[in-house]
Amino acid sequence: MTAAPGLLGVRGLPASWVLAAAAFGGFSLLLPVVPWAIAQAGGTDALAGSVTTVFMTTTVLTQLAMPKLMHTRGHRQLLIAGCLLLGLPSLGLLASTAPPVVLGISAVRGIGFGMITVAAAALVAELAPARQLGRATGTLGIAIAASQMIGLPLGLFLAERFSTAPVFVLGALVPTLGLVVAARLPQVRPAPGTVHGRPPLLALLLPTVAIGAGAIAYGGLTSLLQIAAVGLPVPIALATLSASTLVGRFGAGSLADRIGAGRLLP
Template sequence: MTRDPAPSPGLLRTPGMIGVLIMAAAAFGGWSLLLPVVPLLVAHSGGSDALAGSVTGVFMAATVVTQLLVPRLLRTQGYRRVLAVGCLLLGPPSLVLLISADAGPVLAVSAVRGIGFGMLTVAGSALVAELAPKRILGRATGAQGIAIAASQMAGLPLGLAIMERWSATPVFVLGALIPALALVAIAGLPKIFAQPTGESARLSVFVVLVPVLALACVSASFGGLSSLLPIAISERAAVAGVVLATASGSMLIGRYSAGLIADRLGSGRTLAPALASSTIGLVLFAINVDGGSTPVLFCAAVLFGLGFGAVQNESLVMAFQAAGPRQLGSASAIWNIGYDAGTGIGALALGFVATTAGYAWVFAVSAVVVALLPALAAGGKVIGSRVAR
């Protein structure tokens, strides 16, 4: 009689997993502290709205360009080195802003920090897939999402509160120190290099098209929601903040729940329901944004947040499984680019919709785009399997 092999360790007992979660929380916490503060400082220092907006634009542009290069770095330099350099580029350069808030230094610092952020996002996601046994991959990516989102929920309002109460100086110091402290967690991570791809191991875009397209469309809707809802209901500014916080909290639940389901029933099962939930939430926003019911806005936030969180986790797990162990870095890069580019493009495009047609149409257009994807998601595995043959 043969014995069953010993079960793999649980989530938090997986070697390196706690370190990855601590590193993610520290890096993204430091990033979120500065995210709203730097543009605000530029505006307070006499900079134009265009300059204030370009701060985030330069940051994200540097992030996306870097994400394209990280898979190769993971193969040649290893995860620990890439993560360590990413933390050092993301945090300490913010100390330059203590000296000057002029356009040149601010944009240069934003570009450098964007490079660090691009390294962290791709390497951090791929490392979770390297460390986690297949049976808990969904929960592992969900736990990482919770660590990141929780630190953002704390950091975004905290940075603004510190600046309002004292000044931007302690924000920049904390923004430099917190990501640097992640080096302690990185030092304890296993020394892992991404697997060499080999000449025949090329990641077909069609294999990951469905999950990344789903993510990009819903993240574009989130970009419009987070940027435009406070303006759309400016007469209820306090309500807007709580609605966005409700959506963020719901994302945490949606992301981890999707991970549990993926581990128990298989990936791909919650993508279409998650897209449907996001669509219904956007429809409720469209109906109620112009003087509608406040309780319905909260219901919309819950439905959209649950759907968006589930789409995040499900699309990431599907991308990793479709890519295979030799292409985890590439899958992570594509996923992160879809998320970041979708958010930025969505805010820009939906801002144009708001200017030309009104805020209700922002959410109506978003709902239509997201509603077209469940059928595509349902056929995604068929498309991927045919391409892979």
């Protein structure tokens, strides 16, 4: 499954894919490296794991506020803010990796990540024709998985071969580069009335359980594998993880358009 030619001509859609890839690339560069740096500095495994916990906590809290923010601020403004909050605070890690500093920076970066994860997917849904929404979303997933396939092993490689400093710099630079394409994003807000009403709780149960289980497994594996599997080819393992994610997403968009995302999820 690739992006249909018609989708490439939709104003703002390719730019949204590129911006999301840059943001997730910066996210994945630091994801295994920051906990590893904490452990290398003598921190406990619990402290190393708490870095990702704090990051994802502020991510989730931000995501809960996003429907209202998108309605008032628009997708583009939130994506720009998200890139800045996710990227620039990473430079603070050059000055100190003391636990309070790292946890504070992780909290701020999590806010930016929460903005990007929701606004990027929502913007794709607003821009893509309804009949090609699955393909458009699938292409977004492919762009994200491809950037993670590079970022996860590259961050560890640079940290082990040289130091964590270039990783922290790249972690700031890559998401910020997403701002280059932000000018090509249209100013879009959800249509009036789309933020009101709540879907039935039962309808949310399956996707919530599925994505929650996946997020727990993915977060634990990517954050702590380098600490637990000393002497093993962890960068290769993480690259394989992202590559398999890319394969899964490759056909998911097309299948969702054919049989429906609800049937595909189980």
